[in-house]
Amino acid sequence: MSGVIEDTLIEIAIVGGGIIGLSLTAGLIKQNVNVKRSQIRGFRSDFSNLDDNDPNDNLRWVHGYNKRKKEDPFYQQALFKVDAGYHGFDGTRRDRFLEALDKIIPRRIVELKKRLDTIEKKSDGRIQLKFTDGTWAEADFVIRTDGIKSRVRELMFGLDNPISFPHYTHQIAYRALIPMTKAIQALGEYIARNQHNHVEPNANLIYYLVENQTMINTTAFVFDPNEWPDDKVIVVPGLRTDLEKAFAQWNPCFTALIQHFPEKLEKWAVFDTCDYPAPHFNQGVIYLTGDAAHASSPHHGASACCGIEDALCLCTLIDQVNCSLRGNSAITKEEALCAAFIVFDATRRTRGQWLVNSSRRVCDLYHQPEWSDEKKWIKAETCFEEIKDRSLKISHFDYDAMMKTAVQEYAKMLPAKV
Amino acid sequence: MSGVIEDTLIEIAIVGGGIIGLSLTAGLIKQNVNVKRSQIRGFRSDFSNLDDNDPNDNLRWVHGYNKRKKEDPFYQQALFKVDAGYHGFDGTRRDRFLEALDKIIPRRIVELKKRLDTIEKKSDGRIQLKFTDGTWAEADFVIRTDGIKSRVRELMFGLDNPISFPHYTHQIAYRALIPMTKAIQALGEYIARNQHNHVEPNANLIYYLVENQTMINTTAFVFDPNEWPDDKVIVVPGLRTDLEKAFAQWNPCFTALIQHFPEKLEKWAVFDTCDYPAPHFNQGVIYLTGDAAHASSPHHGASACCGIEDALCLCTLIDQVNCSLRGNSAITKEEALCAAFIVFDATRRTRGQWLVNSSRRVCDLYHQPEWSDEKKWIKAETCFEEIKDRSLKISHFDYDAMMKTAVQEYAKMLPAKV
Numbered sequence: 001m002s003g004v005i006e007d008t009l010i011e012i013a014i015v016g017g018g019i020i021g022l023s024l025t026a027g028l029i030k031q032n033v034n035v036k037r038s039q040i041r042g043f044r045s046d047f048s049n050l051d052d053n054d055p056n057d058n059l060r061w062v063h064g065y066n067k068r069k070k071e072d073p074f075y076q077q078a079l080f081k082v083d084a085g086y087h088g089f090d091g092t093r094r095d096r097f098l099e100a101l102d103k104i105i106p107r108r109i110v111e112l113k114k115r116l117d118t119i120e121k122k123s124d125g126r127i128q129l130k131f132t133d134g135t136w137a138e139a140d141f142v143i144r145t146d147g148i149k150s151r152v153r154e155l156m157f158g159l160d161n162p163i164s165f166p167h168y169t170h171q172i173a174y175r176a177l178i179p180m181t182k183a184i185q186a187l188g189e190y191i192a193r194n195q196h197n198h199v200e201p202n203a204n205l206i207y208y209l210v211e212n213q214t215m216i217n218t219t220a221f222v223f224d225p226n227e228w229p230d231d232k233v234i235v236v237p238g239l240r241t242d243l244e245k246a247f248a249q250w251n252p253c254f255t256a257l258i259q260h261f262p263e264k265l266e267k268w269a270v271f272d273t274c275d276y277p278a279p280h281f282n283q284g285v286i287y288l289t290g291d292a293a294h295a296s297s298p299h300h301g302a303s304a305c306c307g308i309e310d311a312l313c314l315c316t317l318i319d320q321v322n323c324s325l326r327g328n329s330a331i332t333k334e335e336a337l338c339a340a341f342i343v344f345d346a347t348r349r350t351r352g353q354w355l356v357n358s359s360r361r362v363c364d365l366y367h368q369p370e371w372s373d374e375k376k377w378i379k380a381e382t383c384f385e386e387i388k389d390r391s392l393k394i395s396h397f398d399y400d401a402m403m404k405t406a407v408q409e410y411a412k413m414l415p416a417k418v
Numbered sequence: 419m420s421g422v423i424e425d426t427l428i429e430i431a432i433v434g435g436g437i438i439g440l441s442l443t444a445g446l447i448k449q450n451v452n453v454k455r456s457q458i459r460g461f462r463s464d465f466s467n468l469d470d471n472d473p474n475d476n477l478r479w480v481h482g483y484n485k486r487k488k489e490d491p492f493y494q495q496a497l498f499k500v501d502a503g504y505h506g507f508d509g510t511r512r513d514r515f516l517e518a519l520d521k522i523i524p525r526r527i528v529e530l531k532k533r534l535d536t537i538e539k540k541s542d543g544r545i546q547l548k549f550t551d552g553t554w555a556e557a558d559f560v561i562r563t564d565g566i567k568s569r570v571r572e573l574m575f576g577l578d579n580p581i582s583f584p585h586y587t588h589q590i591a592y593r594a595l596i597p598m599t600k601a602i603q604a605l606g607e608y609i610a611r612n613q614h615n616h617v618e619p620n621a622n623l624i625y626y627l628v629e630n631q632t633m634i635n636t637t638a639f640v641f642d643p644n645e646w647p648d649d650k651v652i653v654v655p656g657l658r659t660d661l662e663k664a665f666a667q668w669n670p671c672f673t674a675l676i677q678h679f680p681e682k683l684e685k686w687a688v689f690d691t692c693d694y695p696a697p698h699f700n701q702g703v704i705y706l707t708g709d710a711a712h713a714s715s716p717h718h719g720a721s722a723c724c725g726i727e728d729a730l731c732l733c734t735l736i737d738q739v740n741c742s743l744r745g746n747s748a749i750t751k752e753e754a755l756c757a758a759f760i761v762f763d764a765t766r767r768t769r770g771q772w773l774v775n776s777s778r779r780v781c782d783l784y785h786q787p788e789w790s791d792e793k794k795w796i797k798a799e800t801c802f803e804e805i806k807d808r809s810l811k812i813s814h815f816d817y818d819a820m821m822k823t824a825v826q827e828y829a830k831m832l833p834a835k836v
Contacts (some may be wrong), residue, residue, distance in 0.1 A: 162793070163796075274797070275794075275797055276793075276796070276797065277796050277797055277800055278796075279796050350800075350803045351803075353800045353803065354800070354803040354804065356800075357800055357801070357803075357804065358804070361804075375580070375694075376693075378581075378694070378695050378696075378697050379692070379693055379694065379695055382695055382771045382772070382774075382775055383775070385768045385769075385771065385772040385775075386772065386775065386776070386779075389807070389811070393807070
């Protein structure tokens with residue numbers, strides 16, 4: 001578990017020590033409540049990482065397949081760019097972001113290496129969490145931020161229910177960190193030195209600059225028509241030759257890049273909650289947030305961002321719950337928390353589910369069969385008006401308006417002061 | 419052809435006498451230029467019609483397939499609603515809208531029943547239009563608003579080019595005007611008396627209230643896996659029994675409604691420009707606008723609206739061309755018109771093409787196979803967050819911002835005054 005926040009009025013248990021759990025904990029600490037938390041894992045530098053000094057303000061797409069200008073060995077048709085948000089591409093490494101959050105959070109509230117076994121509501125309305133090591137904790141309110149494989153989905157919806165588990169998106173991800181010198185040799189100076197997403201039928205390859213622009217952090221996504229054999233094991237050994245086959249028809253500068261992937265590499269199966277979304281994100285005062293509620297594939301690179309928005313909304317509402325409990329004797333703790341959840345659900349659910357669907361949709365657009373048929377290129381390129389709308393909906397999200405609306409809607413739910 | 423606008427500085431020929439041609443002509447007349455125009459056809463009351471007194475401010479979707487509440491014979495699950503724009507559902511009959519526009523336009527500028535044969539640029543830069551009756555006209559600038567089968571696409575892109583022709587969307591539309599009393603018997607009071615779009619696998623049925631709410635104007639769209647045999651004949655005789663087969667699995671109140679379609683009815687094949695969009699919407703000073711440029715299927719009910727936005731943008735720019743020719747001797751007529759077109763294209767092309775794609779996309783979402791599988795209903799319903807965004811992008815379009823941007827961008831294109 002992640003922590004227990006002991007406010008004078010409500011105690012909150014946060015289960016999960018990833019970005020969402022820590023963001024939420026840090027947010028609540030800023031409200032002067034007491035917090036416990038656990039399990040900082042060393043996340044590997046991944047998909048959403050970017051060096052702070054990267055000069056790019058845009059997301060860019062290029063044609064991974066075209067070979068129109070053979071006289072220029074590095075030519076790849078520029079397809080589209082869209083501004084990357086309020087601060088441009090204001091990236092950080094996930095592990096460093098977690099370390100920075102961790103510094104805000106006092107040791108005493110952290111329970112390390114706990115593994116949740118059961119959650120039960122006691123007769124006094126409090127929630128009891130039992131762990132696999134035989135210990136237990138209590139809280140008024142439980143927030144699950146424990147990711148795509150959240151055990152609480154099983155507890156909430158049942159072991160034989162497809163809603164309890166993420167499902168295979170039929171995409172396999174292959175990752176590599178490639179030195180900039182090698183990337184420039186393969187792709188040319190401009191394309192290598194700027195973030196690009198290369199699209200082609202049934203595959204795309206995206207990279208971000210990391211480590212002070214000395215490396216590109218590359219992920220190739222390849223469509224897999226088969227079922228995934230075992231959803232407990234989503235990372236399996238693979239070979240660069242698998243990738244070479246998928247990219248054989250690509251622009252030659254691109255196939256040169258593939259040579260810098262390791263000969264033996266990992267195949268990551270991409271899972272999400274698209275096919276069986278949860279009908280509700282709570283069971284009484286036990287809430288799901290982030291990937292535990294709505295696990296997205298990574299094609300927007302925005303799944304953690306959406307979870308942080310969830311955390312911001314929850315922090316805002318918990319602050320309101322505390323204020324209303326102090327000032328209004330006509331409302332019980334449980335009523336206040338349930339009112340907050342109704343507002344949270346109305347504010348956040350559609351955006352979380354939209355992201356899951358939208359990530360699938362942009363992957364379909366990146367992987368259009370039309371990219372390999374010159375007669376269809378104009379048609380294929382019209383997809384970027386839609387991709388622009390979807391990208392801006394993510395990067396230009398009005399979080400001030402979200403917080404303001406949440407506060408207003410919560411106030412409407414309260415009984416008049418007595 | 420539609421008309422020739424004889425300004426003191428530029429003459430504009432508008433080819434096409436539909437909503438876009440008339441809107442454009444009427445807009446230019448307001449700028450005190452002289453206009454000619456032709457061919458008012460009596461349009462049938464169709465898909466986009468609505469009675470002015472309709473109280474609805476929303477678009478609504480209901481489940482056409484579910485049978486969850488057998489105790490209530492009229493039950494259809496309400497799925498979603500979204501506000502229908504600045505003025506709510508501010509509808510009118512297409513023929514009456516055309517009549518109203520026609521009253522603004524003086525007879526003397528109209529050339530009736532002309533059929534364009536060729537367009538050529540003369541050595542003095544003027545455009546000569548030859549008609550099939552042997553007559554001809556000249557102008558500085560030609561705007562084609564002659565719809566999905568625009569002859570000018572053939573002239574612009576060539577007879578053997580798929581870009582020159584609209585293509586089959588694999589949807590067949592069946593239409594009927596049904597008296598309100600019959601609609602209420604079949605659907606119940608509330609659903610019949612409000613605009614609704616009923617969705618199910620591979621089909622949807624939409625209606626609007628017309629004739630002072632005494633009738634519903636109904637269109638059923640049914641997926642057709644086959645190719646359409648002859649793109650010159652897009653309306654062929656059909657039978658109600660075809661429709662009964664497609665809707666056999668629907669909610670029974672719905673199959674009751676089908677009984678009020680005529681026994682013999684027309685099958686309308688739906689064509690659009692989605693698969694082969696035009697790479698450019700002009701050839702020098704000959705422009706395509708509206709469906710001639712970007713013909714959309716009718717699933718957003720917004721194809722004519724988008725063409726009227728085109729007309730508004732063009733009127734705004736032509737006004738600027740006139741102003742700049744009066745005030746700036748450093749620019750020629752052709753340079754000014756070409757600058758205006760570059761701005762028009764940058765302002766309008768992506769929106770027109772987006773609408774074509776978006777109409778196809780919402781049809782796919784309306785026709786999701788998931789509607790017939792109860793385990794997939796939650797997934798199916800998540801589509802409405804996307805449908806909301808698409809609907810609002812149409813109905814809440816900021817035309818003031820469009821005009822302002824067009825004026826600013828045109829000013830940037832002009833050489834400094836000498």
